[in-house]
Amino acid sequence: MKIMGLDSCADTMVGDAMRRGLSGGEQKRLTTAEMIVGPSKALFLDEISTGLDSSSTYQIVSCLQQLAHTTESSVVVSLLQPASETYDLFDDVILMAEGKTVYHGPRRNILDFFKGCGFTCPERKSIADFLQEVLSRKDQEQYWSYWHEQYAYMTVDQFVEKFTSSQIGQKLINELSMPLESSEGLKNALSFTKYSLSNFELFKACLSRELLLMRRNSLVYIVKSTQLALIAIIAGTVFLRTRMGVDTVHASYYMGALFYALILTLVNGFPELIIVLSRMQVFNKQRDYNFYPSWAYAIPAAPLKIPISLAESLTWTCITYFLIGYSPEALR
Numbered sequence: 001m002k003i004m005g006l007d008s009c010a011d012t013m014v015g016d017a018m019r020r021g022l023s024g025g026e027q028k029r030l031t032t033a034e035m036i037v038g039p040s041k042a043l044f045l046d047e048i049s050t051g052l053d054s055s056s057t058y059q060i061v062s063c064l065q066q067l068a069h070t071t072e073s074s075v076v077v078s079l080l081q082p083a084s085e086t087y088d089l090f091d092d093v094i095l096m097a098e099g100k101t102v103y104h105g106p107r108r109n110i111l112d113f114f115k116g117c118g119f120t121c122p123e124r125k126s127i128a129d130f131l132q133e134v135l136s137r138k139d140q141e142q143y144w145s146y147w148h149e150q151y152a153y154m155t156v157d158q159f160v161e162k163f164t165s166s167q168i169g170q171k172l173i174n175e176l177s178m179p180l181e182s183s184e185g186l187k188n189a190l191s192f193t194k195y196s197l198s199n200f201e202l203f204k205a206c207l208s209r210e211l212l213l214m215r216r217n218s219l220v221y222i223v224k225s226t227q228l229a230l231i232a233i234i235a236g237t238v239f240l241r242t243r244m245g246v247d248t249v250h251a252s253y254y255m256g257a258l259f260y261a262l263i264l265t266l267v268n269g270f271p272e273l274i275i276v277l278s279r280m281q282v283f284n285k286q287r288d289y290n291f292y293p294s295w296a297y298a299i300p301a302a303p304l305k306i307p308i309s310l311a312e313s314l315t316w317t318c319i320t321y322f323l324i325g326y327s328p329e330a331l332r
Helices: 024-039 052-069 107-117 126-131 154-165 167-177 199-216 219-236 249-266 270-288 294-301 303-324
Strands: 042-046 074-076 092-097 098-107
Touching: 024 042, 042 052, 042 294, 052 074, 092 107, 098 107, 098 154, 098 167, 107 126, 107 154, 107 294, 154 167, 199 219, 199 294, 199 303, 219 270, 219 303, 249 303, 270 294, 294 303
Parallel strands: 042 074
Antiparallel strands: 092 098
16 A cells, blocks of 8 residues: 555545545556455556556556566556656567557667667657657657668558567567477466465454454444434333233233344344445455455454444343343343
């Protein structure tokens, strides 16, 4: 969250059509963070800089660079007009135009390739802007460096031919033409664990998240308990001291009071049911991304609600027990 710059909005709801939450840029950073959490060995990110300022884009790409170098993952990012600082973070560059690959190789060699084609990037010009403009018919001429030769527009196909015949292009073709030796087993290209962490770590993470969500929803539980206490006082006055004898008439009073308590306790749990249903969409997405197994989500979610249910039942019993007059012994 700190790497993605989301620590400042850690307690903010993502938001939906009815509730304003994270901004568009924050949501994009959140989506990028979700992709990093899973055990993926290859990430394909399309236009992650849309709606972000240059500083946020640099921060995200820097995180992706560290991820790629640390875990030996492959990260492919498509960007339009990246800042010079962001452009310098990439190891390789794939430059495409009109659906064709003009250059695919190390970033440090791309200017030498275009210099060999007759085009030079000015010192104060952003390399990313130069790479886009040098392929444009209206902007290409300003970068022509062979002043002793007459300029002629170089098409994308001509650039492709130049790249194919270059040393970098030939090396790429040779690498792609080599058959894959399945016996070697490219372990770096595969993930051999379904989840990024151990079962205990996953369970502990889900448990801490459930506790955090319960603290955030503490107002719901306070309102529920207060409402239950008020209804218990009203119910106690309705069935006030019905213990006048153990017979058929008074037994129906006791059974009515018990049935009412049972129904009210059941209805009092509906707000919790709505919260659970609203979280199912997030759970299904994170489970499919192999963030954690279903049991790691379900086991902490259920037992943590038991103390709340017991507290609500105890509140109801303490208020109504002697008002209704079930039995003079408290142990009963």
